[in-house]
Amino acid sequence: MSQASSPRAREIEHARDLAVRVRTNRLFAILMAFQFAATVIGALIIAPNTWAGAESSIHVHVIAAITIGGALAALPITLTFIAPGWYGTQHVVGVAQVLFGSLFIHITGGRIEAHFHLFGSLAFIAFYRDWRTLVAPTLVIAIDHFARGIFWPESVFGVIAAAPWRALEHAGWVIFEDVFLGYSCVVSSRSARAIAEHEAELESKNAEIERQVDQRTEHLADALISLENEIEDRRRIESQLVQAQKLESIGQLAAGIAHEINTPAQYVGDNVRFVRDEFVGLLSIVDAYATQLDENGPAMSWDERRSAIEAKLGEVDYDFLRSEIPSALEQSLEGIERISHIVIAMKDFSHPGSSTKEAADLNKAIRSTVTVCSNRWKYAADLEFDLADAIPDTPCLLGEFNQVILNLVVNAADAIETKNQGQEKKGRIVVSTRLDGEFVEVRVADDGGGIPESIRERVFDPFFTTKEVGKGTGQGLAISRSVIVEKHGGTLDLLVEEGVGTTFVIRLPLAKQGERVAA
Amino acid sequence: MTTEQPAPTSERPGPQTILAVVAWAVIVVGGFAALALYTHTGGQVSPPPTAERVPIELESDAFTLVMAIHPKCSCTDASLYELQRLARDLHDRVAFRFLVYVPSDAGDDWIIGAHRDIATTGVPGAVIDDPRGELASSMGMLTSGSVALFDPDGEPRFWGGITRSRGHAGDNLGSDAIRAIVRGDESETMTTTVYGCEIIGRTEFATAGGGER
Numbered sequence: 001m002s003q004a005s006s007p008r009a010r011e012i013e014h015a016r017d018l019a020v021r022v023r024t025n026r027l028f029a030i031l032m033a034f035q036f037a038a039t040v041i042g043a044l045i046i047a048p049n050t051w052a053g054a055e056s057s058i059h060v061h062v063i064a065a066i067t068i069g070g071a072l073a074a075l076p077i078t079l080t081f082i083a084p085g086w087y088g089t090q091h092v093v094g095v096a097q098v099l100f101g102s103l104f105i106h107i108t109g110g111r112i113e114a115h116f117h118l119f120g121s122l123a124f125i126a127f128y129r130d131w132r133t134l135v136a137p138t139l140v141i142a143i144d145h146f147a148r149g150i151f152w153p154e155s156v157f158g159v160i161a162a163a164p165w166r167a168l169e170h171a172g173w174v175i176f177e178d179v180f181l182g183y184s185c186v187v188s189s190r191s192a193r194a195i196a197e198h199e200a201e202l203e204s205k206n207a208e209i210e211r212q213v214d215q216r217t218e219h220l221a222d223a224l225i226s227l228e229n230e231i232e233d234r235r236r237i238e239s240q241l242v243q244a245q246k247l248e249s250i251g252q253l254a255a256g257i258a259h260e261i262n263t264p265a266q267y268v269g270d271n272v273r274f275v276r277d278e279f280v281g282l283l284s285i286v287d288a289y290a291t292q293l294d295e296n297g298p299a300m301s302w303d304e305r306r307s308a309i310e311a312k313l314g315e316v317d318y319d320f321l322r323s324e325i326p327s328a329l330e331q332s333l334e335g336i337e338r339i340s341h342i343v344i345a346m347k348d349f350s351h352p353g354s355s356t357k358e359a360a361d362l363n364k365a366i367r368s369t370v371t372v373c374s375n376r377w378k379y380a381a382d383l384e385f386d387l388a389d390a391i392p393d394t395p396c397l398l399g400e401f402n403q404v405i406l407n408l409v410v411n412a413a414d415a416i417e418t419k420n421q422g423q424e425k426k427g428r429i430v431v432s433t434r435l436d437g438e439f440v441e442v443r444v445a446d447d448g449g450g451i452p453e454s455i456r457e458r459v460f461d462p463f464f465t466t467k468e469v470g471k472g473t474g475q476g477l478a479i480s481r482s483v484i485v486e487k488h489g490g491t492l493d494l495l496v497e498e499g500v501g502t503t504f505v506i507r508l509p510l511a512k513q514g515e516r517v518a519a
Numbered sequence: 520m521t522t523e524q525p526a527p528t529s530e531r532p533g534p535q536t537i538l539a540v541v542a543w544a545v546i547v548v549g550g551f552a553a554l555a556l557y558t559h560t561g562g563q564v565s566p567p568p569t570a571e572r573v574p575i576e577l578e579s580d581a582f583t584l585v586m587a588i589h590p591k592c593s594c595t596d597a598s599l600y601e602l603q604r605l606a607r608d609l610h611d612r613v614a615f616r617f618l619v620y621v622p623s624d625a626g627d628d629w630i631i632g633a634h635r636d637i638a639t640t641g642v643p644g645a646v647i648d649d650p651r652g653e654l655a656s657s658m659g660m661l662t663s664g665s666v667a668l669f670d671p672d673g674e675p676r677f678w679g680g681i682t683r684s685r686g687h688a689g690d691n692l693g694s695d696a697i698r699a700i701v702r703g704d705e706s707e708t709m710t711t712t713v714y715g716c717e718i719i720g721r722t723e724f725a726t727a728g729g730g731e732r
Binding site: 056075088096148151 | 530531554591684
């Protein structure tokens with residue numbers, strides 16, 4: 001018999017072959033037990049006793065059914081248990097099966113129908129899918145006929161001297177069936193081999209696919225790690241960029257802030273110097289009073305004393321001092337307050353921020369930011385607040401939120417400045433807040449003419465700017481969108497009224513119920 | 520807790536198993552040989568008497584075929600089957616007689632059952648009760664299924680069995696010989712082996728004064 005081409009296919013074929021053998025042996029073991037019982041029962045029904053006149057004894061067929069039938073069944077059943085995969089077992093089974101047929105024929109009185117058992121048995125033996133298993137049973141049938149043809153020819157052929165070919169005739173019919181059964185065994189065996197080869201091939205392909213999947217998974221894992229690192233780098237860079245922009249803003253705002261601080265500082269200084277200078281005159285008046293009230297001083301009339309004091313008051317211009325000094329002090333306090341306000345605003349704006357969102361008063365943050373950058377808008381526009389009172393503290397990265405407001409206010413001022421270039425008139429910026437369901441909405445509206453439609457799509461792109469070189473990097477709106485959308489889960493939209501102005505709308509989600517946000 | 524069964528293998532078992540297979544083959548062959556011997560071992564046959572000593576009436580214008588039957592003998596079923604075939608071929612030239620063994624203590628059911636079995640074959644003929652097998656014995660028919668063929672002159676022309684072996688129906692020498700004789704053909708066979716139960720038991724045989732069997 002030819003073998004499968006690959007070792008694995010041979011292994012599979014052998015395993016299948018073994019499984020078929022074991023399964024068929026088990027089926028035959030059951031059949032043997034059944035046939036044994038059927039033979040004994042048949043013998044008892046057909047010929048329970050043999051007679052001699054009125055006397056009877058157990059029929060030889062009953063004894064034969066028990067002894068020969070028992071022997072025929074015993075060994076195949078035993079081998080099925082102790083050597084189920086042995087090739088010898090199936091040959092023993094095959095021989096026992098046809099001998100059972102022979103026993104049936106004896107017991108049923110040679111009925112022609114009983115001979116069908118033999119042909120059925122051969123077909124059943126073909127369940128082994130091994131033509132070699134048909135050989136021994138066929139030989140047993142042939143030998144039986146030849147032997148009986150020699151010793152008891154009448155029992156086989158009905159005549160004493162039959163032609164030699166008559167013996168071949170009986171075996172011929174068996175071989176006739178064997179040819180077909182053997183052929184089906186060979187075909188079945190070939191199919192099993194082909195299946196084994198396909199299965200081996202499939203296993204091999206599966207193993208290859210699994211190997212490739214593993215390899216690609218490994219590559220993907222590497223790529224994922226690389227991507228995660230890249231994302232981390234990008235986050236870090238973005239964070240650095242926000243910080244850099246903040247520093248850039250502070251740098252750009254520094255001159256304005258300095259100016260904002262310098263103006264009150266200057267007049268506070270002037271006023272203090274004025275008070276300091278005039279304080280000498282005031283002291284001279286006090287001294288004049290003290291001299292006139294000294295009992296040990298020269299004797300002078302009341303008029304002379306009063307004239308001396310009046311002369312002093314006139315000398316230091318007391319009326320002027322009396323009205324100007326309180327005013328100077330008041331103005332100085334106001335100036336100090338302004339400086340303090342700017343410093344606090346700067347402090348708020350320069351909030352270093354944290355990596356986690358904290359609940360913050362957005363209105364206060366907006367006021368501080370607008371104050372810090374007032375020097376950037378106050379010459380171009382008047383800025384109005386329309387801030388809702390009932391805005392709850394909102395989870396946000398405060399430093400980055402401040403930067404967004406600064407970007408939008410400065411952009412608004414720049415837009416107005418560009419529109420009103422060469423004109424004296426000032427524009428209008430409105431910063432408003434309102435509560436909208438689960439969101440806080442912040443709007444920064446200007447009347448700078450609106451962003452042209454042709455560039456609206458690109459205003460959030462990194463490095464896109466319409467400002468002259470040195471005035472803008474093109475990062476402001478890109479960073480603003482990144483901060484609001486990616487870091488806060490909010491939205492940043494653009495509303496344009498062509499020829500009128502632009503409104504940027506920020507929507508920040510409030511803390512969800514049960515969500516814990518650092519205070 | 521379960522113990523795992525070892526997986527079956529194709530390995531050859533030990534020498535004890537091989538020896539067991541060989542011993543089994545010897546036992547089985549021996550058993551079948553003994554069975555075959557039993558199947559092909561015939562019963563006792565004796566030539567029938569001439570017409571004047573035949574205890575039953577024979578036909579004078581046709582052949583008469585007498586068959587002795589032990590109603591309980593299962594092997595005789597095959598003989599009756601063969602008789603059916605003969606009757607189908609020869610019924611217009613042969614008259615049939617059945618000698619049915621009836622033991623001395625038999626009840627009606629024995630006789631009724633025997634008559635019914637013969638009637639079932641459809642073979643036309645007279646059924647004669649044969650108490651203690653005396654008639655059959657006197658005609659040399661000591662084995663159930665034995666037949667004796669008499670010609671119209673009352674001469675015995677054939678005696679013996681009409682089955683090929685014990686209880687096995689089918690073509691056989693006895694039936695072939697009877698057909699040939701009745702049809703007037705040459706037949707070298709005058710007697711054949713009978714396969715069946717003994718019609719007379721040892722006790723009856725002794726009572727009837729029989730000798731060694």
